Amino acid sequence: MVQDILIMAKKTKADALKTRQHLIETAIAQFALRGVANTTLNDIADAADVTRGAIYWHFENKTQLFNEVWLQQPPLRELIQDRLTGCWNDNPLQDLREKFIAALQYIAAVPRQQALMQILYHKCEFHNGMISEQAIREKIGFHHQSLLEVLQRCMDKKLISGSLDLDVILIILHGSFSGIVKNWLMNPTSYDLYKQAPALVDNVLKMLSPDGSVRQLMPNEQQAEEA
Structure with missing residues (x-):
């Protein structure tokens, strides 16, 4: 009897989750x-095929539901880990390029991620009580300090120009990739983001290396794949 009750309690909890x-x-x-x-909330209840009361069992209001969407969302840098080759440990610029490409291709290939980006860039007016746009960007986007450290390693290895102001470059990189995603989401059929991702990334990264070293990324990448 007790065991049956415990089993039912577990099932009820699992069903609730x-x-x-x-x-x-x-x-x-x-x-x-x-x-x-x-x-x-009625729209969500109807689409989920549940009662509005079922929503209130889990969430106090729409704002709490909106916040939970983002609080449980892993950073994009974690979601792309299984798409990385991990073969560029000695070349931080190649590694950075691969991660930028993987991030754009993940967004292009995964409808759920597209929906989240659509909400962030085009479908939300933030107000008090909602998790802020800045907090969402910090959670799912670039990790400022980590990216700064990667760029510094690139500079130390002379893979990028030593005259660059890295704080300014961070602003430019963030604006470039945010703009690419935001504009593509307005008209996803305008071009194939998945296929164009390498070219887009290479052209953004060219500004880091006036000597043209970024143009050598494609041959090096091909050599790594052949190896």
């Missing part, structure tokens, strides 16, 4: 489709 995650996934889809402001 499953329902909660289903609501989060449905909210992502609805927010991306309608916009956060124009999406009601």
Whole structure:
């Protein structure tokens, strides 16, 4: 009898967690489709095929649901780990290039990530109580200090120009890649982001190396693949 009760309790908890995650996934889809402001809890309930009461069992309001979407979202740099070759330990510039390409291709290939980026860039007006846009960007985007350290290693190895102001370069890199994603999401059929990712990254990185060393990335990458 006690064992049966414990089994039922476990099943009930598992079902509740499953329902909660289903609501989060449905909210992502609805927010991306309608916009956060124009999406009601009824819209989410209908799309999830649950009652509005089921939503209130898990979330106090739409703001709490919106915040949970982002609080549970891993950083993009973690999501792309299994797409990296890991063969550029001695060349931080090659490693950085590979990560930028992998990030763009992940966004291009994964509808859920596209929906999240659509919400962030085009479908949300932030207000008090919501996790801030800055907090979301810091959580899922570039890690400022880590990227700065990588760029410094590139400079130490003379892979990029020693005359660069790295703080300025960080601003430019962030603006470049945010702009690429934001503009592509406005019209995803305008070009193939997945296929164009290497060329886009190479052209952004060219500004780091006036001597043209970035242009040598493609042959080196091919050699690594052949090895």
